[in-house]
Amino acid sequence: xxxxxxxxxxxxxxxxxxxxxxxxxxxxxxxxxxxxxxxxxxxxxxxxxxxxxxxxxxxxxxxxxxxxxxxxxxxxxxxxxxxxxxxxxxxxxxxxxxxxxxxxxxxxxxxxxxxxxxxxxxxxxxxxxxxxxxxxxxxxxxxxxxxxxxxxxxxxxxxxxxxxxxxxxxxxxxxxxxxxxxxxxxxxxxxxxxxxxxxxxxxxxxxxxxxxxxxxxxxxxxxxxxxxxxxxxxxxxxxxx
Amino acid sequence: xxxxxxxxxxxxxxxxxxxxxxxxxxxxxxxxxxxxxxxxxxxxxxxxxxxxxxxxxxxxxxxxxxxxxxxxxxxxxxxxxxxxxxxxxxxxxxxxxxxxxxxxxxxxxxxxxxxxxxxxxxxxxxxxxxxxxxxxxxxxxxxxxxxxxxxxxxxxxxxxxxxxxxxxxxxxxxxxxxxxxxxxxxxxxxxxxxxxxxxxxxxxxxxxxxxxxxxxxxxxxxxxxxxxxxxxxxxxxxxxxxxxxxxxxxxxxx
Numbered sequence: 001x002x003x004x005x006x007x008x009x010x011x012x013x014x015x016x017x018x019x020x021x022x023x024x025x026x027x028x029x030x031x032x033x034x035x036x037x038x039x040x041x042x043x044x045x046x047x048x049x050x051x052x053x054x055x056x057x058x059x060x061x062x063x064x065x066x067x068x069x070x071x072x073x074x075x076x077x078x079x080x081x082x083x084x085x086x087x088x089x090x091x092x093x094x095x096x097x098x099x100x101x102x103x104x105x106x107x108x109x110x111x112x113x114x115x116x117x118x119x120x121x122x123x124x125x126x127x128x129x130x131x132x133x134x135x136x137x138x139x140x141x142x143x144x145x146x147x148x149x150x151x152x153x154x155x156x157x158x159x160x161x162x163x164x165x166x167x168x169x170x171x172x173x174x175x176x177x178x179x180x181x182x183x184x185x186x187x188x189x190x191x192x193x194x195x196x197x198x199x200x201x202x203x204x205x206x207x208x209x210x211x212x213x214x215x216x217x218x219x220x221x222x223x224x225x226x227x228x229x230x231x232x233x234x235x236x237x238x239x240x241x
Numbered sequence: 242x243x244x245x246x247x248x249x250x251x252x253x254x255x256x257x258x259x260x261x262x263x264x265x266x267x268x269x270x271x272x273x274x275x276x277x278x279x280x281x282x283x284x285x286x287x288x289x290x291x292x293x294x295x296x297x298x299x300x301x302x303x304x305x306x307x308x309x310x311x312x313x314x315x316x317x318x319x320x321x322x323x324x325x326x327x328x329x330x331x332x333x334x335x336x337x338x339x340x341x342x343x344x345x346x347x348x349x350x351x352x353x354x355x356x357x358x359x360x361x362x363x364x365x366x367x368x369x370x371x372x373x374x375x376x377x378x379x380x381x382x383x384x385x386x387x388x389x390x391x392x393x394x395x396x397x398x399x400x401x402x403x404x405x406x407x408x409x410x411x412x413x414x415x416x417x418x419x420x421x422x423x424x425x426x427x428x429x430x431x432x433x434x435x436x437x438x439x440x441x442x443x444x445x446x447x448x449x450x451x452x453x454x455x456x457x458x459x460x461x462x463x464x465x466x467x468x469x470x471x472x473x474x475x476x477x478x479x480x481x482x483x484x485x486x487x488x489x490x491x492x493x494x495x
Binding site: 025030031034036038043046047069070071074076077079080081083084086087169171172173174175176177178182191 | 281287288308490
Protein backbone atom coordinates (compact mmCIF):
# COMPACT_ATOMS: atom_id res chain seq x y z
CA UNK A 1 0.00 0.00 0.00
CA UNK A 2 1.31 3.44 -0.99
CA UNK A 3 0.13 7.01 -0.73
CA UNK A 4 -1.51 7.97 -4.02
CA UNK A 5 -3.67 11.11 -3.90
CA UNK A 6 -2.93 14.20 -1.80
CA UNK A 7 -5.53 15.51 0.64
CA UNK A 8 -6.08 18.61 -1.55
CA UNK A 9 -6.83 16.41 -4.56
CA UNK A 10 -9.23 14.18 -2.60
CA UNK A 11 -11.08 17.10 -1.03
CA UNK A 12 -11.45 18.96 -4.31
CA UNK A 13 -12.43 15.79 -6.18
CA UNK A 14 -15.38 14.99 -3.95
CA UNK A 15 -16.48 18.56 -3.33
CA UNK A 16 -16.32 19.19 -7.04
CA UNK A 17 -18.23 15.99 -7.84
CA UNK A 18 -21.18 17.10 -5.68
CA UNK A 19 -20.97 20.69 -6.99
CA UNK A 20 -20.96 19.59 -10.63
CA UNK A 21 -23.90 17.26 -10.07
CA UNK A 22 -25.93 20.08 -8.50
CA UNK A 23 -24.93 22.46 -11.30
CA UNK A 24 -25.85 19.93 -13.97
CA UNK A 25 -29.25 19.06 -12.50
CA UNK A 26 -30.21 22.68 -11.73
CA UNK A 27 -28.86 23.68 -15.15
CA UNK A 28 -31.15 21.17 -16.86
CA UNK A 29 -34.09 22.75 -15.01
CA UNK A 30 -33.02 26.22 -16.15
CA UNK A 31 -32.79 24.87 -19.70
CA UNK A 32 -36.36 23.55 -19.35
CA UNK A 33 -37.55 27.17 -19.06
CA UNK A 34 -36.53 27.75 -22.68
CA UNK A 35 -35.41 24.49 -24.31
CA UNK A 36 -34.05 26.09 -27.47
CA UNK A 37 -30.47 27.05 -28.40
CA UNK A 38 -29.26 29.67 -30.86
CA UNK A 39 -26.07 31.06 -32.36
CA UNK A 40 -25.38 34.78 -32.22
CA UNK A 41 -26.27 37.71 -29.98
CA UNK A 42 -30.05 37.30 -29.92
CA UNK A 43 -32.40 34.32 -30.11
CA UNK A 44 -36.01 33.85 -29.07
CA UNK A 45 -39.05 31.94 -30.28
CA UNK A 46 -39.40 33.75 -33.65
CA UNK A 47 -35.70 33.09 -34.43
CA UNK A 48 -34.01 30.00 -35.86
CA UNK A 49 -32.87 27.56 -33.15
CA UNK A 50 -30.14 25.00 -33.88
CA UNK A 51 -31.49 22.82 -31.09
CA UNK A 52 -35.09 22.61 -29.97
CA UNK A 53 -36.03 19.87 -27.53
CA UNK A 54 -39.05 19.41 -25.36
CA UNK A 55 -42.36 21.16 -25.64
CA UNK A 56 -43.19 18.45 -28.18
CA UNK A 57 -45.48 16.75 -25.66
CA UNK A 58 -47.83 19.19 -23.95
CA UNK A 59 -47.06 19.58 -20.26
CA UNK A 60 -43.77 17.71 -20.51
CA UNK A 61 -40.45 19.36 -19.78
CA UNK A 62 -37.40 18.87 -21.99
CA UNK A 63 -35.54 17.13 -19.14
CA UNK A 64 -37.56 14.93 -16.74
CA UNK A 65 -37.91 15.50 -12.99
CA UNK A 66 -35.50 12.75 -11.95
CA UNK A 67 -32.69 14.61 -13.70
CA UNK A 68 -33.41 18.12 -12.41
CA UNK A 69 -33.12 20.26 -9.30
CA UNK A 70 -35.75 20.87 -8.09
CA UNK A 71 -37.68 17.87 -9.35
CA UNK A 72 -40.80 19.85 -10.28
CA UNK A 73 -40.70 22.91 -12.51
CA UNK A 74 -39.28 25.98 -10.82
CA UNK A 75 -36.93 28.26 -12.73
CA UNK A 76 -36.50 30.52 -9.68
CA UNK A 77 -35.46 27.65 -7.38
CA UNK A 78 -33.11 26.16 -9.99
CA UNK A 79 -31.43 29.56 -10.32
CA UNK A 80 -31.01 29.78 -6.55
CA UNK A 81 -29.12 26.46 -6.53
CA UNK A 82 -27.24 27.04 -9.77
CA UNK A 83 -25.96 30.56 -9.06
CA UNK A 84 -24.92 29.75 -5.48
CA UNK A 85 -23.07 26.55 -6.45
CA UNK A 86 -21.42 28.40 -9.36
CA UNK A 87 -19.46 30.36 -6.75
CA UNK A 88 -18.41 27.09 -5.08
CA UNK A 89 -17.23 25.69 -8.42
CA UNK A 90 -15.25 28.81 -9.36
CA UNK A 91 -13.65 29.49 -5.99
CA UNK A 92 -12.78 25.83 -5.37
CA UNK A 93 -11.26 25.48 -8.84
CA UNK A 94 -9.21 28.63 -8.34
CA UNK A 95 -7.97 27.46 -4.94
CA UNK A 96 -7.20 23.95 -6.21
CA UNK A 97 -5.29 25.20 -9.25
CA UNK A 98 -3.27 27.64 -7.13
CA UNK A 99 -2.53 24.92 -4.57
CA UNK A 100 -1.63 22.38 -7.25
CA UNK A 101 0.72 24.85 -8.86
CA UNK A 102 2.39 25.53 -5.52
CA UNK A 103 2.75 21.90 -4.39
CA UNK A 104 3.97 20.66 -7.76
CA UNK A 105 0.93 18.49 -8.57
CA UNK A 106 0.52 20.15 -11.99
CA UNK A 107 4.22 19.98 -12.89
CA UNK A 108 4.80 16.47 -11.52
CA UNK A 109 1.57 14.65 -12.33
CA UNK A 110 -0.30 16.55 -15.05
CA UNK A 111 2.45 18.04 -17.19
CA UNK A 112 2.55 16.20 -20.51
CA UNK A 113 6.13 15.84 -21.72
CA UNK A 114 7.27 16.19 -25.31
CA UNK A 115 7.97 12.49 -25.40
CA UNK A 116 4.37 11.79 -24.35
CA UNK A 117 3.00 14.06 -27.09
CA UNK A 118 4.76 11.95 -29.75
CA UNK A 119 2.24 10.21 -32.01
CA UNK A 120 3.85 6.79 -31.56
CA UNK A 121 3.56 7.10 -27.80
CA UNK A 122 -0.04 8.33 -27.96
CA UNK A 123 -0.95 5.51 -30.32
CA UNK A 124 0.61 2.97 -27.95
CA UNK A 125 -1.43 4.51 -25.12
CA UNK A 126 -4.62 4.20 -27.17
CA UNK A 127 -3.82 0.53 -27.92
CA UNK A 128 -3.10 -0.19 -24.25
CA UNK A 129 -6.48 1.32 -23.32
CA UNK A 130 -8.28 -0.60 -26.05
CA UNK A 131 -6.72 -3.85 -24.86
CA UNK A 132 -7.40 -2.92 -21.21
CA UNK A 133 -3.69 -3.23 -20.41
CA UNK A 134 -3.13 -1.19 -17.25
CA UNK A 135 0.24 -0.21 -15.87
CA UNK A 136 1.62 -2.30 -13.00
CA UNK A 137 4.20 -1.65 -10.31
CA UNK A 138 5.49 1.88 -9.78
CA UNK A 139 4.26 2.89 -13.25
CA UNK A 140 0.69 2.57 -11.94
CA UNK A 141 1.37 5.54 -9.68
CA UNK A 142 1.73 7.84 -12.66
CA UNK A 143 -1.14 9.03 -14.82
CA UNK A 144 -0.86 7.67 -18.34
CA UNK A 145 -0.86 10.16 -21.20
CA UNK A 146 -4.52 9.85 -22.22
CA UNK A 147 -5.43 10.19 -18.57
CA UNK A 148 -3.31 13.34 -18.25
CA UNK A 149 -4.93 14.79 -21.37
CA UNK A 150 -8.40 14.06 -19.99
CA UNK A 151 -7.68 15.57 -16.57
CA UNK A 152 -5.91 18.59 -18.03
CA UNK A 153 -8.78 19.15 -20.47
CA UNK A 154 -11.25 19.22 -17.56
CA UNK A 155 -9.10 21.37 -15.26
CA UNK A 156 -7.79 23.88 -17.78
CA UNK A 157 -10.40 23.59 -20.54
CA UNK A 158 -13.91 22.44 -19.75
CA UNK A 159 -14.35 23.84 -16.22
CA UNK A 160 -12.94 27.31 -17.05
CA UNK A 161 -15.10 27.28 -20.21
CA UNK A 162 -18.20 26.58 -18.12
CA UNK A 163 -17.41 29.49 -15.81
CA UNK A 164 -16.57 31.87 -18.67
CA UNK A 165 -19.66 31.07 -20.75
CA UNK A 166 -21.83 31.19 -17.62
CA UNK A 167 -20.59 34.68 -16.79
CA UNK A 168 -20.96 35.71 -20.44
CA UNK A 169 -24.74 35.23 -20.15
CA UNK A 170 -25.03 37.77 -17.33
CA UNK A 171 -26.29 41.21 -18.42
CA UNK A 172 -24.48 42.81 -15.47
CA UNK A 173 -21.13 41.25 -16.42
CA UNK A 174 -21.76 42.23 -20.02
CA UNK A 175 -21.71 45.90 -19.06
CA UNK A 176 -18.43 45.55 -17.17
CA UNK A 177 -16.65 43.22 -19.59
CA UNK A 178 -18.37 43.45 -23.00
CA UNK A 179 -15.64 41.32 -24.66
CA UNK A 180 -16.53 38.50 -22.31
CA UNK A 181 -19.64 37.50 -24.25
CA UNK A 182 -18.47 39.01 -27.54
CA UNK A 183 -15.65 36.42 -27.88
CA UNK A 184 -18.29 33.67 -28.16
CA UNK A 185 -20.08 35.56 -30.89
CA UNK A 186 -22.81 36.78 -28.58
CA UNK A 187 -24.86 35.87 -25.55
CA UNK A 188 -26.88 33.13 -27.24
CA UNK A 189 -23.69 31.55 -28.61
CA UNK A 190 -22.26 31.58 -25.09
CA UNK A 191 -25.44 29.85 -23.86
CA UNK A 192 -25.06 27.18 -26.57
CA UNK A 193 -21.38 26.60 -25.71
CA UNK A 194 -22.34 26.40 -22.01
CA UNK A 195 -24.80 23.61 -22.85
CA UNK A 196 -22.37 21.73 -25.13
CA UNK A 197 -19.51 21.86 -22.63
CA UNK A 198 -21.85 20.66 -19.86
CA UNK A 199 -22.48 17.52 -21.90
CA UNK A 200 -18.75 17.20 -22.65
CA UNK A 201 -18.32 17.05 -18.86
CA UNK A 202 -21.03 14.39 -18.66
CA UNK A 203 -19.05 12.50 -21.32
CA UNK A 204 -15.90 12.81 -19.23
CA UNK A 205 -17.81 11.51 -16.19
CA UNK A 206 -18.99 8.42 -18.09
CA UNK A 207 -15.46 7.60 -19.32
CA UNK A 208 -14.01 8.34 -15.88
CA UNK A 209 -16.40 5.90 -14.16
CA UNK A 210 -15.77 3.31 -16.88
CA UNK A 211 -12.00 3.53 -16.37
CA UNK A 212 -12.40 3.24 -12.58
CA UNK A 213 -14.52 0.12 -13.02
CA UNK A 214 -12.04 -1.41 -15.47
CA UNK A 215 -8.93 -0.51 -13.50
CA UNK A 216 -10.17 -2.04 -10.23
CA UNK A 217 -12.96 -0.06 -8.59
CA UNK A 218 -12.20 -0.81 -4.92
CA UNK A 219 -8.52 0.09 -5.12
CA UNK A 220 -9.26 3.26 -7.13
CA UNK A 221 -12.09 4.25 -4.81
CA UNK A 222 -9.95 3.66 -1.71
CA UNK A 223 -7.17 5.82 -3.10
CA UNK A 224 -9.44 8.78 -3.89
CA UNK A 225 -11.16 8.51 -0.48
CA UNK A 226 -8.30 7.64 1.88
CA UNK A 227 -5.28 8.32 -0.30
CA UNK A 228 -4.01 4.72 0.07
CA UNK A 229 -3.49 2.65 -3.06
CA UNK A 230 -2.46 -0.98 -3.47
CA UNK A 231 0.22 -1.24 -6.14
CA UNK A 232 -0.78 -3.76 -8.78
CA UNK A 233 1.95 -6.37 -9.45
CA UNK A 234 4.44 -5.56 -12.17
CA UNK A 235 4.22 -6.09 -15.09
CA UNK A 236 0.55 -5.42 -15.75
CA UNK A 237 -1.79 -8.12 -14.43
CA UNK A 238 -4.62 -9.64 -16.41
CA UNK A 239 -7.31 -9.26 -13.82
CA UNK A 240 -8.30 -6.57 -11.37
CA UNK A 241 -5.95 -6.04 -8.46
CA UNK B 242 -12.55 -14.89 -6.36
CA UNK B 243 -16.09 -14.95 -7.73
CA UNK B 244 -17.41 -14.37 -4.20
CA UNK B 245 -15.20 -11.32 -3.81
CA UNK B 246 -16.26 -9.91 -7.16
CA UNK B 247 -19.90 -10.45 -6.27
CA UNK B 248 -19.63 -8.72 -2.91
CA UNK B 249 -17.65 -5.94 -4.49
CA UNK B 250 -20.33 -5.46 -7.10
CA UNK B 251 -23.02 -5.57 -4.47
CA UNK B 252 -21.14 -2.98 -2.40
CA UNK B 253 -20.70 -0.68 -5.38
CA UNK B 254 -24.30 -1.15 -6.40
CA UNK B 255 -25.49 -0.33 -2.90
CA UNK B 256 -23.20 2.70 -2.85
CA UNK B 257 -24.50 4.00 -6.14
CA UNK B 258 -28.11 3.39 -5.11
CA UNK B 259 -27.51 5.05 -1.75
CA UNK B 260 -25.97 8.13 -3.33
CA UNK B 261 -28.71 8.34 -5.91
CA UNK B 262 -31.39 7.89 -3.28
CA UNK B 263 -29.88 10.54 -1.01
CA UNK B 264 -29.78 12.97 -3.88
CA UNK B 265 -33.31 12.23 -5.05
CA UNK B 266 -34.90 12.55 -1.64
CA UNK B 267 -32.41 15.06 -0.27
CA UNK B 268 -32.80 17.66 -3.00
CA UNK B 269 -36.53 17.89 -2.31
CA UNK B 270 -36.07 18.35 1.43
CA UNK B 271 -33.16 20.76 0.98
CA UNK B 272 -35.13 22.80 -1.53
CA UNK B 273 -37.84 23.28 1.10
CA UNK B 274 -35.52 23.98 4.02
CA UNK B 275 -35.67 27.65 4.99
CA UNK B 276 -32.10 27.66 6.30
CA UNK B 277 -30.74 26.09 3.11
CA UNK B 278 -32.67 28.54 0.91
CA UNK B 279 -31.34 31.43 3.00
CA UNK B 280 -27.80 30.17 2.39
CA UNK B 281 -28.42 29.90 -1.36
CA UNK B 282 -29.96 33.37 -1.43
CA UNK B 283 -26.81 34.74 0.18
CA UNK B 284 -25.25 34.50 -3.28
CA UNK B 285 -27.52 37.32 -4.53
CA UNK B 286 -25.64 39.88 -2.40
CA UNK B 287 -22.35 38.50 -3.73
CA UNK B 288 -23.56 38.91 -7.31
CA UNK B 289 -24.57 42.53 -6.72
CA UNK B 290 -21.37 43.51 -4.95
CA UNK B 291 -19.11 41.68 -7.41
CA UNK B 292 -20.87 43.06 -10.48
CA UNK B 293 -20.93 46.62 -9.18
CA UNK B 294 -17.23 46.32 -8.38
CA UNK B 295 -16.51 45.11 -11.91
CA UNK B 296 -18.98 47.21 -13.90
CA UNK B 297 -19.18 50.44 -11.87
CA UNK B 298 -21.10 52.92 -13.99
CA UNK B 299 -20.30 51.09 -17.24
CA UNK B 300 -22.96 51.10 -19.94
CA UNK B 301 -24.64 47.98 -21.23
CA UNK B 302 -23.54 47.09 -24.75
CA UNK B 303 -25.34 48.98 -27.53
CA UNK B 304 -25.82 47.58 -31.01
CA UNK B 305 -26.21 48.76 -34.59
CA UNK B 306 -29.62 48.74 -36.33
CA UNK B 307 -28.46 45.83 -38.49
CA UNK B 308 -28.00 43.68 -35.38
CA UNK B 309 -31.61 44.04 -34.16
CA UNK B 310 -33.95 41.05 -33.82
CA UNK B 311 -36.24 40.82 -36.84
CA UNK B 312 -39.11 40.21 -34.42
CA UNK B 313 -39.04 41.18 -30.72
CA UNK B 314 -40.82 38.58 -28.62
CA UNK B 315 -43.51 40.02 -26.32
CA UNK B 316 -43.53 38.22 -22.97
CA UNK B 317 -45.35 38.25 -19.64
CA UNK B 318 -48.62 40.17 -19.75
CA UNK B 319 -49.35 41.35 -23.28
CA UNK B 320 -52.50 43.25 -22.54
CA UNK B 321 -54.27 44.92 -19.63
CA UNK B 322 -57.90 44.27 -18.69
CA UNK B 323 -58.30 47.30 -16.37
CA UNK B 324 -61.15 49.54 -17.62
CA UNK B 325 -59.34 52.86 -16.98
CA UNK B 326 -56.30 51.58 -18.82
CA UNK B 327 -58.48 50.47 -21.74
CA UNK B 328 -60.01 53.95 -21.98
CA UNK B 329 -56.56 55.55 -22.03
CA UNK B 330 -55.32 53.07 -24.62
CA UNK B 331 -58.33 53.75 -26.86
CA UNK B 332 -57.59 57.50 -26.61
CA UNK B 333 -53.94 56.98 -27.51
CA UNK B 334 -52.96 57.84 -23.89
CA UNK B 335 -53.68 61.52 -24.62
CA UNK B 336 -55.36 62.02 -21.22
CA UNK B 337 -52.97 59.73 -19.33
CA UNK B 338 -50.29 60.97 -16.91
CA UNK B 339 -47.40 59.29 -15.10
CA UNK B 340 -47.57 59.84 -11.34
CA UNK B 341 -44.30 60.40 -9.45
CA UNK B 342 -44.78 60.50 -5.68
CA UNK B 343 -43.63 59.14 -2.35
CA UNK B 344 -40.42 60.57 -0.89
CA UNK B 345 -40.17 63.52 -3.30
CA UNK B 346 -40.30 67.29 -2.81
CA UNK B 347 -42.69 67.89 -5.71
CA UNK B 348 -45.10 65.08 -6.61
CA UNK B 349 -45.67 65.06 -10.36
CA UNK B 350 -48.30 64.04 -12.87
CA UNK B 351 -46.52 63.99 -16.22
CA UNK B 352 -48.58 63.58 -19.37
CA UNK B 353 -47.06 61.58 -22.21
CA UNK B 354 -46.51 64.83 -24.12
CA UNK B 355 -44.36 66.17 -21.25
CA UNK B 356 -42.27 62.96 -21.24
CA UNK B 357 -41.81 63.27 -25.00
CA UNK B 358 -40.75 66.93 -24.61
CA UNK B 359 -37.91 66.05 -22.23
CA UNK B 360 -34.42 65.40 -23.68
CA UNK B 361 -34.51 61.89 -25.13
CA UNK B 362 -32.14 58.97 -25.11
CA UNK B 363 -32.33 56.26 -27.78
CA UNK B 364 -30.47 52.99 -27.35
CA UNK B 365 -30.30 49.67 -29.16
CA UNK B 366 -29.80 47.09 -26.45
CA UNK B 367 -30.15 43.38 -25.79
CA UNK B 368 -33.08 42.27 -23.66
CA UNK B 369 -32.15 39.12 -21.71
CA UNK B 370 -35.04 37.11 -20.32
CA UNK B 371 -34.53 35.09 -17.14
CA UNK B 372 -35.72 32.08 -19.15
CA UNK B 373 -32.65 32.31 -21.38
CA UNK B 374 -33.72 33.97 -24.63
CA UNK B 375 -32.55 37.37 -25.88
CA UNK B 376 -33.92 39.98 -28.28
CA UNK B 377 -32.30 43.19 -29.50
CA UNK B 378 -34.48 46.27 -29.89
CA UNK B 379 -34.34 50.04 -30.01
CA UNK B 380 -35.78 52.02 -27.12
CA UNK B 381 -36.34 55.72 -26.69
CA UNK B 382 -37.50 57.94 -23.87
CA UNK B 383 -36.35 60.39 -21.20
CA UNK B 384 -33.77 59.24 -18.68
CA UNK B 385 -35.33 58.33 -15.35
CA UNK B 386 -32.72 60.56 -13.66
CA UNK B 387 -34.29 63.63 -15.34
CA UNK B 388 -37.76 62.78 -14.12
CA UNK B 389 -36.44 62.14 -10.61
CA UNK B 390 -34.54 65.45 -10.70
CA UNK B 391 -37.79 67.25 -11.60
CA UNK B 392 -39.51 65.67 -8.62
CA UNK B 393 -36.57 66.21 -6.26
CA UNK B 394 -35.76 63.27 -4.00
CA UNK B 395 -36.04 63.56 -0.25
CA UNK B 396 -32.93 62.37 1.62
CA UNK B 397 -34.66 59.22 2.89
CA UNK B 398 -35.44 57.93 -0.63
CA UNK B 399 -33.58 54.68 -1.40
CA UNK B 400 -35.71 52.85 -3.98
CA UNK B 401 -37.78 53.71 -7.03
CA UNK B 402 -40.86 51.48 -7.20
CA UNK B 403 -42.73 51.07 -10.50
CA UNK B 404 -46.44 50.41 -10.13
CA UNK B 405 -47.94 48.85 -13.24
CA UNK B 406 -51.40 48.52 -14.78
CA UNK B 407 -51.10 44.78 -15.52
CA UNK B 408 -52.02 42.02 -13.09
CA UNK B 409 -51.38 38.33 -12.63
CA UNK B 410 -54.76 37.20 -11.30
CA UNK B 411 -55.57 39.69 -8.54
CA UNK B 412 -51.96 40.73 -7.96
CA UNK B 413 -50.69 43.89 -9.64
CA UNK B 414 -47.28 43.81 -11.28
CA UNK B 415 -44.63 46.02 -9.73
CA UNK B 416 -40.86 46.26 -9.74
CA UNK B 417 -38.18 48.26 -7.95
CA UNK B 418 -34.57 49.35 -8.39
CA UNK B 419 -32.17 51.18 -6.11
CA UNK B 420 -30.86 54.66 -6.83
CA UNK B 421 -27.62 53.37 -8.39
CA UNK B 422 -29.61 51.85 -11.23
CA UNK B 423 -32.24 54.62 -11.18
CA UNK B 424 -29.60 57.24 -11.98
CA UNK B 425 -27.70 55.10 -14.53
CA UNK B 426 -27.63 56.91 -17.90
CA UNK B 427 -29.25 54.00 -19.77
CA UNK B 428 -32.17 53.73 -17.34
CA UNK B 429 -34.95 55.33 -19.37
CA UNK B 430 -38.74 55.46 -19.46
CA UNK B 431 -39.31 54.17 -22.97
CA UNK B 432 -42.43 55.33 -24.84
CA UNK B 433 -40.95 54.43 -28.24
CA UNK B 434 -39.73 51.04 -29.45
CA UNK B 435 -38.10 50.18 -32.79
CA UNK B 436 -39.05 53.62 -34.15
CA UNK B 437 -42.79 53.28 -33.32
CA UNK B 438 -44.91 54.27 -30.33
CA UNK B 439 -44.54 51.48 -27.75
CA UNK B 440 -47.10 48.75 -28.61
CA UNK B 441 -49.53 47.56 -25.94
CA UNK B 442 -47.94 44.08 -26.02
CA UNK B 443 -44.62 45.66 -25.00
CA UNK B 444 -46.04 47.82 -22.21
CA UNK B 445 -47.66 50.98 -23.62
CA UNK B 446 -47.59 53.78 -22.77
CA UNK B 447 -44.37 53.50 -20.77
CA UNK B 448 -41.86 50.77 -20.04
CA UNK B 449 -38.85 50.92 -17.73
CA UNK B 450 -35.52 50.00 -19.32
CA UNK B 451 -32.88 48.99 -16.79
CA UNK B 452 -30.40 47.54 -19.23
CA UNK B 453 -27.94 45.77 -16.96
CA UNK B 454 -30.57 43.49 -15.45
CA UNK B 455 -32.85 40.68 -16.66
CA UNK B 456 -36.16 41.20 -18.43
CA UNK B 457 -38.55 40.96 -15.49
CA UNK B 458 -37.02 44.12 -13.99
CA UNK B 459 -38.11 46.09 -17.10
CA UNK B 460 -41.62 46.87 -15.83
CA UNK B 461 -44.28 47.38 -18.52
CA UNK B 462 -47.43 49.54 -18.29
CA UNK B 463 -45.78 51.87 -15.73
CA UNK B 464 -48.47 54.10 -14.18
CA UNK B 465 -46.76 55.44 -11.10
CA UNK B 466 -43.22 55.77 -9.73
CA UNK B 467 -43.07 55.80 -5.96
CA UNK B 468 -39.89 56.76 -4.09
CA UNK B 469 -39.49 54.76 -0.90
CA UNK B 470 -37.04 54.31 1.95
CA UNK B 471 -37.62 50.55 2.13
CA UNK B 472 -39.28 47.78 0.17
CA UNK B 473 -40.68 46.22 3.35
CA UNK B 474 -44.42 46.62 3.78
CA UNK B 475 -45.13 46.77 0.05
CA UNK B 476 -47.00 43.68 -1.24
CA UNK B 477 -44.76 40.69 -0.38
CA UNK B 478 -41.91 42.98 0.68
CA UNK B 479 -39.35 41.60 -1.75
CA UNK B 480 -39.50 44.46 -4.21
CA UNK B 481 -41.24 42.94 -7.21
CA UNK B 482 -44.03 40.70 -8.43
CA UNK B 483 -41.76 37.79 -9.40
CA UNK B 484 -39.58 38.31 -6.34
CA UNK B 485 -42.69 37.91 -4.15
CA UNK B 486 -44.29 35.15 -6.19
CA UNK B 487 -41.40 32.75 -6.59
CA UNK B 488 -38.16 33.87 -4.97
CA UNK B 489 -36.70 35.33 -8.13
CA UNK B 490 -33.70 37.49 -7.26
CA UNK B 491 -34.32 41.19 -6.67
CA UNK B 492 -30.86 41.97 -8.08
CA UNK B 493 -31.18 40.42 -11.53
CA UNK B 494 -27.77 41.17 -13.02
CA UNK B 495 -27.12 37.46 -13.60
